[in-house]
Amino acid sequence: MRYRSAAGRETVQEPDMLRGVALEERSPLTEPRAYRGRISIVTAWFCATNGRRVWCNSAIQMDAAMLLDFDPDIECFQSGVAELRWEEGGRSGAVRPAFFARTRGGQRLAIVHPPTARTAVAEEQVVREAAKAAGWHIRPLQVPQGVLRSSLRCVAHFRAAEFAPDSDARKALLKKFATPQPLQAGAAASGLGLQATGHAWHLLWMGELTCDWTKPLLPTSLVWASSTKSARQVDR
Known part of the structure; x- marks a missing residue:
């Protein structure tokens, strides 16, 4: 070898x-x-x-x-x-x-x-x-297909640490998304300003927010706080 x-x-x-x-x-x-x-x-x-x-x-x-x-x-x-x-x-x-x-x-x-x-x-x-x-x-080798691949590509743009919220912003977003909210509207209503949407997408990547991964992920998609990190596991 x-x-x-x-x-x-x-x-x-x-x-x-x-x-x-x-x-x-x-x-x-x-x-x-x-x-x-x-x-x-x-x-x-x-x-x-x-x-x-x-x-x-x-x-x-x-x-x-x-x-x-x-x-x-x-x-x-x-x-x-x-x-x-x-x-x-x-x-x-x-x-x-x-x-x-x-x-x-x-x-x-x-x-x-x-x-x-x-x-x-x-x-x-x-x-x-x-x-x-x-x-x-x-x-x-597992390769995402179709809707899942498109959605992961969208979320992956926000995987870098520069999009990570600080502790206070994270808590505010998780509180806002305690019940399902449209992604962009919920972030905008969090009171965190222009960075809120990027923070929300990053939390989706990290599995702290989740969505229905069988449907296309759009700014209008319903997103909610996940109870465990296992929400980051998706059907492939």
Whole structure:
């Protein structure tokens, strides 16, 4: 398995030597580069969860990063940090999980792309064996679709700390939204001035306010204070 050491040097080890290694905190093996004729886009997701830039090879992977960043159970994640090489029956290949992540409970995840049809069996086997040796839990890549994707993209614009309300503003907004209110109108009626709407959107990102995630999220959508942070969990 190929990855970078804590000092940033490229290293090759058997998977069992990576048990307990925080791959989710390591630097990517390579950063994707744009080139003439490339079909997918190259972009980076700024992760509000841990303040790091997460490189993505496509819009699909960036949407998956957005969903991970929104998940309250995820403490840290990074893309492109390790590569598994395999050989079988004269064939060979490499598998690079989309992300490695750590939950707040300390569980380490290898989040994998769907295998290609030609090498699906070999890829799935090598990932299973490596995960067992290294102590990872395998999770398939989850990508938000349709209404949920559009709504999360809107909320994600307000994920940065600059939109976070101070303690008094937070209490005022949660009090105002103790009963369902239209998002923009409720924020405007909070008495907090021009920043109130941005604060309200940020609280939606944080899960302290919630809404019906099965419907398009608009400034007129009903929003209310959630009783627990679990409101940040949405159907995918």
